Amino acid sequence: MICCIKVRTLKLEAYTMGRIMEWAARSDHLGGIPRKAVITAVGAFARAVANLCNKTTVHNADTLLTLVRSRPPGVPLITVSNHMSTLDDPVMWGGFKGLLLSLDPELARWVLAAEDICFKNPVFSYIFRTGK
Numbered sequence: 001m002i003c004c005i006k007v008r009t010l011k012l013e014a015y016t017m018g019r020i021m022e023w024a025a026r027s028d029h030l031g032g033i034p035r036k037a038v039i040t041a042v043g044a045f046a047r048a049v050a051n052l053c054n055k056t057t058v059h060n061a062d063t064l065l066t067l068v069r070s071r072p073p074g075v076p077l078i079t080v081s082n083h084m085s086t087l088d089d090p091v092m093w094g095g096f097k098g099l100l101l102s103l104d105p106e107l108a109r110w111v112l113a114a115e116d117i118c119f120k121n122p123v124f125s126y127i128f129r130t131g132k
Helices: 002-020 029-052 061-070 088-094 122-130
Strands: none
16 A cells, blocks of 8 residues: 555656656757757658648748748737647648748747647656747
8 A cells, every 4th residue: 555655656746747847948958959959850740741741732821921930029929720630730830831930949839738648758748848
């Protein structure tokens, strides 16, 4: 019985530590290298999925790109997508042809994430916090 209680406590501590990790979300964490690596990897994957595995059509892309690129620092831009899966949002941004927004950490978007999927262990927590 004592062993079970101890195991549960350790799991709870690891779970709590994995969920918090606020330091990983800072843009200056390790000189920004982890953030650039995660965003570049996700952007490259999204571009591959959008362009190689699908036929992607973007309507009014010029308007959206103008809004993303020309807004002043600190000014939010809210976008909404009709999700069919958890991959829809990153793949949507990777689908813009000739667009490197998906590879630029400064222009990367903060995205809502499902806690039970993205923050289930410390490794996932670090990756998702680092990559916004």
